[in-house]
Amino acid sequence: MKRIALLLCFYPFWLSAQVSEDEAAIRNILQQQVVAWNNGNLDAFMQGYWKNDSLQFIWQQRACIWL
Numbered sequence: 001m002k003r004i005a006l007l008l009c010f011y012p013f014w015l016s017a018q019v020s021e022d023e024a025a026i027r028n029i030l031q032q033q034v035v036a037w038n039n040g041n042l043d044a045f046m047q048g049y050w051k052n053d054s055l056q057f058i059w060q061q062r063a064c065i066w067l
Helices: 002-038 042-046
Strands: 056-059 062-065
Touching: 002 042
Parallel strands: none
Antiparallel strands: 056 062
């Protein structure tokens, strides 16, 4: 019982550390996309997205599938 209580005490710290790591990874991808976009490098910009035929970007009634 003491082990469970001890684990529950540390769970919030572990969870917050995990969120921070995830947030840092997401922010890193977004920063890379900002640099790529500002350099006009569409291929590098798209690296942050899911590569799948199901992913479509639609603008001005046109669809673009990224492969």
